[in-house]
Amino acid sequence: MLKIENLDVFHGDAQALDDVSLDIPERAIVAIVGANGAGKTSLIRTIAGMHRPARGKILYRGQDIAGWPSHKVCDLGIGQVAEGRQVFPTLSVAENLAMGAMLPRARAQRDRNLDKVYAMFPVLTERRNQAAGTLSGGEQQMLAIGRCLMGAPDLIMFDEPSLGLAPAIVHNVLKIVQTLNGEGMTCVLVEQNVAVSLKLASHAYVLENGRITLSGSGEALLGDDRVRQAYLGL
Template sequence: MLTVEDINVYYGAIHAIKGISLDVPDGEIVALIGSNGAGKSTTLRTISGLMKPKTGKILYEGHDIAGVPAHKIVGMGLCQVPEGRHVFANMTVLENLELGAYLRKDKDGIAKDMDDVFKKFPRLLERKDQLSGTLSGGEQQMLAMGRALMSNASMLMLDEPSMGLSPLLVQEIFDIIQNVHKEGMTILLVEQNAQMALSVADRAYVLETGRVVMEGTGAELLTNERVRSAYLGG
């Protein structure tokens, strides 16, 4: 569904992404793991159109989207849930979800997806008229994911969904990710919690200083000695 070919990305003079290539097959969860500053979030921002690669190709369902504006990429079915959640704090939960569907015109489809989001996230239904800025971190993460689902996406990119959450909430968020995946969603997951990411991923890539240094199935990397000592605490 998504193929990234040898992209190079710069912040001014800083060469942040150095020839990264990766594949996300239709229907799979693919994880990017690595320490802070490895280039994981920059890779997602480049795929989603928030940054432009200097060289390389980004193919989504066969179309080269490198340099395509971010809102057009969302319209093509590829949606990012940003690091830090970025809900619209002064708007209600319902208004945030409606904004997720801002490119859509199919009223019946929007209503159906809203029902589906409330089934997946019952807590959002309880708080639908509450200002989003008053939600807990876990609830804001659920809202950010629900808002992305309202775009009628075929593929989600999740950037650090467990950041700042308690272990119990981390498990809940990952259960939701797996449920969304079981319903047919393709997912590219960036996650500091390498143990959790690899346990749900079909395939994974390890990034270090802007390069892919290792790849394999989630199960292979979970038992890899180098990955264990660097990212899994031994």
């Protein structure tokens, strides 16, 4: 569904991604794990059209979208749940969700998708007239996911969805990723929480200093001594 080939990305003189190649099969959960500063967010933002690569291809269903503006990438069906939630704090929950439905691909499905989001996150129904900035961290993460779903994506990239959340909330958020995948959504999970990510993922990549250093099934990487020593403290 999504294929990255030999991607190089620079921020000024600093190279953020170095010859990165990976595959995201349709209906899979693919984890991209690594330490803070490894290049995970740079990869997500480059796919989303927020950074322009210096070299390489980003093939979405066979079409090279490298360098496309982010609104065109979104309208193809690639959604993003950004690191740190990035909700509009002064807008209400309902207004945040309406913003997600502004893509041309999503307008005809707006009411159906809104019903789906409210059914998935009942707390958002209760808080729909409340300013998003007054929600708890977990509720804001639900809103960020709901807003993404309002854009009718076929693939969602989750960038550090557990960041800053209590363990019980983290469990709920990752359960949502599993549920969406079970309904046919392709999910890219970018996480520092390596153990949980690898348990969820059918396939995973380890990103270190901008390069892919390991790849394999989530289960295989979870049992790999290099991963266990570097990321799990085992």
